[in-house]
Amino acid sequence: MSSNPIRRILYPIQDNPACRAFTPQVIEVARRFGATIEFLHVVPTRREIRSGEAFLAGHTRPGVPVRCRVASGAVIPNLFAALGTGSETLIMLPSRALPFWRRWTKRSVVAEIVRSSPVPVWTSWGGAPPPDGEFRRVAAAVDLHSLSRQILLESAGFAARLGSELEIFHAVPFVDVDALSACSLQDLPVALSPDSARAGIDRLLRISGVPASVYIGQGDPAEVLPSLARRHQAGLLILGVGRRCPGENVMATIRAARCPVLILPQLRPSPAQPAPAQPPALTCEV
Helix, strand or coil, rough: CCCCCCEEEEECCCCCCCHHHHHHHHHHHHHCCCCCEEEEEECCHHHHHHCCCCCCCCCCCCCEEEEEEEECHHHHHHHHHHHHHCCCCCECEEECCCHHHHHCCCCCCCHHHHCCCCCCCEEECCCCCCCCCCCCCEEEECCCCHHHHHHHHHHHHHHHHHHHHHEEEEEEECCCCHHHHHCCCCCCCCCCCCCHHHHHHHHHHHHHCCCEEEEEEEEHHHHHHHHHHHHHCCEEEEEEECCCCCHHHHHHHHHHHHHCEEEEECCCCCCCCCCCCCCCCCECCC
């Protein structure tokens, strides 16, 4: 089982309601993982560096080790510059809706980070906490493909570190049998029925040595997975981004899940990140 050696939580914090709601969750996850929180506050220009330092001054003593960094410019380049090559890092940030007049001209920061991050990303819509305030149940969305066992073991590791029960969610898409002859085999789901899906997942659990309850729904994964998360009051939903779970489905799931969502990067190739110059930053150890 993977031990999920998360040593650092990189948290791009802003002064908005979503971050204020999300910060206690970041602190709790850091406490459970024994990780250091690195608060990253990005201001538009260097002129606001001082005000950024003042903002972070109120976040330096949350009861866990903390580093603070203030940078100027755009959030995403500064985030990946701060990320560096650290493989033991977890990015945490809340998701929120863009104002209506900005949706046509600006992409979601969270969607861009999820699409490009080489490390896991933890988010929740509006910074919402788990439904019961705890992480009693961790649900992993598991498909049946060559990397399913890796995702299962990673999810089991996160559940163990959080002290949670592990549950498995699986969505079986509806398939038009009459149209099968027009489809390529690569585009078809491995399991075409709930029974075959359960048999495959039971075998996966058995060979992996991971105990978990299994819940299966039929339909669009972006609808089935959030529905299962709400029905079973999952404290955390874990997704692996892959061929059958493109970025738009991930964001739809985040919006509808009503619980924190952790996106693992294993199911997609890690794109080469540009190497922006390290932004001017203030770092303080607490």
